[in-house]
Amino acid sequence: MSYLNPPEFVTKMIDAGETKAFMSTRDTVIRAYMAGAILALGAAFAVTVTVQTGQPLVGALLFPAGFCLLYLLGFDLLTGVFTLVPLALIDRRPGVTLRSVLRNWGLVFVGNFAGALTVAVMMAVIFTYGFSMEPNEIGQRIGSIGEGRTVGYAEHGAAGMLTLFVRAVLCNWMVSTGVVAAMMSTSVSGKVIAMWMPILIFFYMGFEHSIVNMYLFPSGLMLGGDFSVMDYLLWNEIPTVVGNLVGGLTFVGLTLYATHGRTAPARNRPAPRKAGAPAEETRVKADA
16 A cells, blocks of 8 residues: 555645645646536535435445545645645745635635536536426435525524534544545555545535535525525535634644644653662662
């Protein structure tokens, strides 16, 4: 599997964040657009499989195919750059500023949304035969997902918002773990295996992913879901983006950086005790 140990792949994380911070606007948007589109296709595929088989686990098992594909092609998701790019700032890489970090996040958000929306329109055409008929069974399911995960949260008020936020935190804890896990290996098979596991967990558990939602919710609106654009923004997308940022940066980026990128000095070990020497004598010598 060509495994890299944690200090090695944490250095790769920081290097990747630095590269993304200085990437041109054109390349950043293109890569983000393609990432949003491919992940949206993966989500459409997973929902289709779930509806046709009646087994959500089967859909979750197959959903990571889209994530692995976009990562291997070098495209960028907002959830990934939330974790990687700030590390270059924290590590004080020359030229990396808060402005460059925010610029990267903004461009990736726009690109991801445009890519996901493109696929949402295409799939809505397929599910309705060019909007000439009611959505098929898969289209109806997507509409119900959008309704349940906007209005459904709103019905619980503050408790619903808290639940949404926590689901978003847990989501990017897993998704960013998948991004980082791919850096543990230099082989394609190793990268795919490492990415597959945490992505499977996030999708099956129903955690909230801001880019997947960029496909599901606009698509749901086009397919007759009973919720509004404002419901989508206030009761899903905006809190999900914030939760994804907290989850990826706090539980993946900063923790790995703190313990493997900037490892604390090891504690002094006591001197080895000689055979037959009293334990107290050994401690005294060690202290001296």
